[in-house]
Amino acid sequence: xxxxxxxxxxxxxxxxxxxxxxxxxxxxxxxxxxxxxxxxxxxxxxxxxxxxxxxxxxxxxxxxxxxxxxxxxxxxxxxxxxxxxxxxxxxxxxxxxxxxxxxxxxxxxxxxxxxxxxxxxxxxxxxxxxxxxxxxxxxxxxxxxxxxxxxxxxxxxxxxxxxxxxxxxxxxxxxxxxxxxxxxxxxxxxxxxxxxxxxxxxxxxxxxxxxxxxxxxxxxxxxxxxxxxxxxxxxxxxxxxxxxxxxxxxxxxxxxxxxxxxxxxxxxxxxxxxx
Numbered sequence: 001x002x003x004x005x006x007x008x009x010x011x012x013x014x015x016x017x018x019x020x021x022x023x024x025x026x027x028x029x030x031x032x033x034x035x036x037x038x039x040x041x042x043x044x045x046x047x048x049x050x051x052x053x054x055x056x057x058x059x060x061x062x063x064x065x066x067x068x069x070x071x072x073x074x075x076x077x078x079x080x081x082x083x084x085x086x087x088x089x090x091x092x093x094x095x096x097x098x099x100x101x102x103x104x105x106x107x108x109x110x111x112x113x114x115x116x117x118x119x120x121x122x123x124x125x126x127x128x129x130x131x132x133x134x135x136x137x138x139x140x141x142x143x144x145x146x147x148x149x150x151x152x153x154x155x156x157x158x159x160x161x162x163x164x165x166x167x168x169x170x171x172x173x174x175x176x177x178x179x180x181x182x183x184x185x186x187x188x189x190x191x192x193x194x195x196x197x198x199x200x201x202x203x204x205x206x207x208x209x210x211x212x213x214x215x216x217x218x219x220x221x222x223x224x225x226x227x228x229x230x231x232x233x234x235x236x237x238x239x240x241x242x243x244x245x246x247x248x249x250x251x252x253x254x255x256x257x258x259x260x261x262x263x264x265x266x267x268x269x270x271x272x273x274x275x
Contacts, residue, residue: 037084038246051080075119082144101139121174145194193246
């Protein structure tokens with residue numbers, strides 16, 4: 001039965017890639033040239049840079065102007081902050097980037113929304129199946145997308161070995177955890193960001209392939225108790241040279257996405273719409 005589900009999935013992918021999409025562009029400041037996560041904050045957004053960046057959350061508006069910077073103390077360095085999500089109480093920052101498979105200090109930061117993002121703890125984790133920590137380019141132990149679903153955080157892997165994305169569950173409680181996949185999607189790309197809308201039961205992912213084609217995934221009927229019912233659509237993002245890093249849902253057909261500067265200009269905020 002699972003093979004039949006995957007056949008249907010790939011048919012959806014082929015048709016979805018040629019459907020019409022529209023995109024609007026807004027330049028962002030070079031101060032967030034490595035923008036790697038996106039979260040709503042009132043009428044504005046929060047973002048952060050990834051590996052080697054400062055431990056700062058940047059608040060910016062839809063005109064691309066930074067309006068405030070929040071320095072995060074007492075939560076370690078920015079080894080590789082890759083994505084951000086939130087619930088009513090906290091912001092969660094995934095310090096989970098692991099490009100070469102060597103890290104043994106992976107964690108999700110818990111930041112209090114009511115107290116200027118004070119760090120209240122870390123959710124440390126390791127992959128149960130990882131036994132090799134040697135430096136290598138292709139492996140499945142990197143995660144660059146995170147969403148909040150009820151009492152759980154769900155990580156989406158950036159799997160350079162199998163070009164799938166594996167889903168991992170973490171509790172929202174500080175501590176140390178060993179994780180293993182609860183599900184996977186055969187996306188045939190490297191996932192760099194994720195978002196979830198509970199009301200719409202909708203998950204979105206962004207990523208790219210080894211040819212630097214940028215992709216958007218719309219996963220409807222998302223339910224952790226019945227993952228095989230998900231309907232997955234894949235769309236090519238017409239942005240030229242870029243590396244899409246983050247996504248936020250506006251509604252069922254409209255989305256915010258961000259891109260790093262890739263050394264050839266400014267980072268960008270896009271409004272992506274499926275027609």
